[in-house]
Amino acid sequence: MQVRLEQVTKTFAGSKNTQATAVKELDVTIASGKLVGLLGPSGCGKSTTLFMIAGIHDVSEGHIYFGDHDVTALPSDKRGVGIVFQNYALYPHLTVWDNIAFPLLNAKEMKKRLKQRFAELSPPMANFKAYIQRLVEEAAKLVELTAYLDRKPAELSGGQQQRVAIARAIVKNPSILLLDEPLSNLDARLRVQTRDEIKRIQKQTGITTVFVTHDQDEALSICDEVIILKDGVLQQQGPPQEVYDHPANQFVAEFLGSPQINLVGGSIKANKLYLGNEEWFALPESLSDQPVNIGVRYENIRPDRENRKQAFEATVTSIARTGGTSTVQVRLADGQPMRLHRDSDDVLQEGDRVRLYARPRTVYIFNAEGEKILQC
Known part of the structure; x- marks a missing residue:
């Protein structure tokens, strides 16, 4: 029915x-x-x-x-x-x-x-x-x-x-x-x-x-x-x-996903996405300059092992171990927090400086009010 x-x-x-x-x-x-x-x-x-x-x-x-x-x-x-x-x-x-x-x-x-x-x-x-x-x-x-x-x-x-x-x-x-x-x-x-x-x-x-x-x-x-x-x-x-x-x-x-999606402030300038004050990557679509909220699910962030140009720097602040998995809390250069999943072969310790990477297609961009998505 x-x-x-x-x-x-x-x-x-x-x-x-x-x-x-x-x-x-x-x-x-x-x-x-x-x-x-x-x-x-x-x-x-x-x-x-x-x-x-x-x-x-x-x-x-x-x-x-x-x-x-x-x-x-x-x-x-x-x-x-x-x-x-x-x-x-x-x-x-x-x-x-x-x-x-x-x-x-x-x-x-x-x-x-x-x-x-x-x-x-x-x-x-x-x-x-x-x-x-x-x-x-x-x-x-x-x-x-x-x-x-x-x-x-x-x-x-x-x-x-x-x-x-x-x-x-x-x-x-x-x-x-x-x-x-x-x-x-x-x-x-x-x-x-x-x-x-x-x-x-x-x-x-x-x-x-x-x-x-x-x-x-x-x-x-x-x-x-x-x-x-x-x-x-x-x-x-x-x-x-x-x-x-x-x-x-x-x-x-924000509502879907556990842990909750990472949300950090950023901006679009000259069709490039900035994470805090750091240029991240060029956008495939033409979007006007504006402040934005950037969303990345924790399973899509990984330590950069290939020295990618689009990687960004962060500091490990804590590691939470739950059975066979671990969640790593990091802080970006401008102080904003993020979480990521730690693979079994990732050797990370609190205080480590790391370079992280997320594929651009896994990054969500919302307008500053969060009411609409600009890129998904």
């Missing part, structure tokens, strides 16, 4: 008759069958957008379409969506079977649709109860919880509880699955394991899925596309690697 938001705005009433805009004039299309991440810092409008898709929040302005059907004014229970909340919202006194079956047995609109589907089964089944049993078992099998159907939530790990919540959402055979920060309550190991499970389940079911997260590693690792928001405004949408390699502006470049 394709999801389309056209000029969608959401405002909330504030104090003293003021209004706060959480989402502003959002135009996005989520292709059918894709896993798409809504990504951005806390307070950027991710969950608000998700809740408008779900029908939990009303739309202040604009329209939401599922396929060609305008669902803007449609109640949540008639939209055919499954939603998984951050806190799982499992019933502690019910078994896994009962938690998964709950929406099938307790939602009037859902039971009505199920009975219609039951009547159309071919070959027919003996009774409605057996049909429910089959749906629950299919959902449990999909999330690999068949052996746990008689257990209570307290007897499960955090990752298993999360999979119960996913099974409860997909047992309804939704057209769209909505996940609101589903991994935030898990430890690091379980987050990696569960995000892989989400990817597997989504691919197996083919359900259009919208995944809200502030963790860019999660989004980049499992999503087909990411939608990046800032202050309720769309910054960029596209495949994760494409957005990482070709950010639309400085905010996107």
Whole structure:
């Protein structure tokens, strides 16, 4: 099911008759069958957008379409969506079977649709109860919880509880699955394991899925596309690697990547890029003289072993070792800091003077305000 938001705005009433805009004039299309991440810092409008898709929040302005059907004014229970909340919202006194079956047995609109589907089964089944049993078992099998159907939530790990919540959402055979920060309550190991499970389940079911997260590693690792928001405004949408390699502006470049992209001040003079006061390299395109911000990802900076003309000087200030990798902090001649990845064959020590190199095609140039990219 394709999801389309056209000029969608959401405002909330504030104090003293003021209004706060959480989402502003959002135009996005989520292709059918894709896993798409809504990504951005806390307070950027991710969950608000998700809740408008779900029908939990009303739309202040604009329209939401599922396929060609305008669902803007449609109640949540008639939209055919499954939603998984951050806190799982499992019933502690019910078994896994009962938690998964709950929406099938307790939602009037859902039971009505199920009975219609039951009547159309071919070959027919003996009774409605057996049909429910089959749906629950299919959902449990999909999330690999068949052996746990008689257990209570307290007897499960955090990752298993999360999979119960996913099974409860997909047992309804939704057209769209909505996940609101589903991994935030898990430890690091379980987050990696569960995000892989989400990817597997989504691919197996083919359900259009919208995944809200502030963790860019999660989004980049499992999503087909990411939608990046800032202050309720769309910054960029596209495949994760494409957005990482070709950010639309400085905010996107800073938000994606770990460690964060290096950003230093520079300037363009006579179509040459200056790093601080040092001429770096000539630009392939004609750009006007102006102050700029220069972005270079840490994995693209290397010690210069070939005495390149385009190398620049720096001093090593610290080396952080994390297992088998090391991150080197350096300071440029004008005092600006940078980080780079240290290869196993780089022999660097604190205080060393080094010459560093980055291929010009890996250097991003932003205008001084960071609102647009001049070269990518």
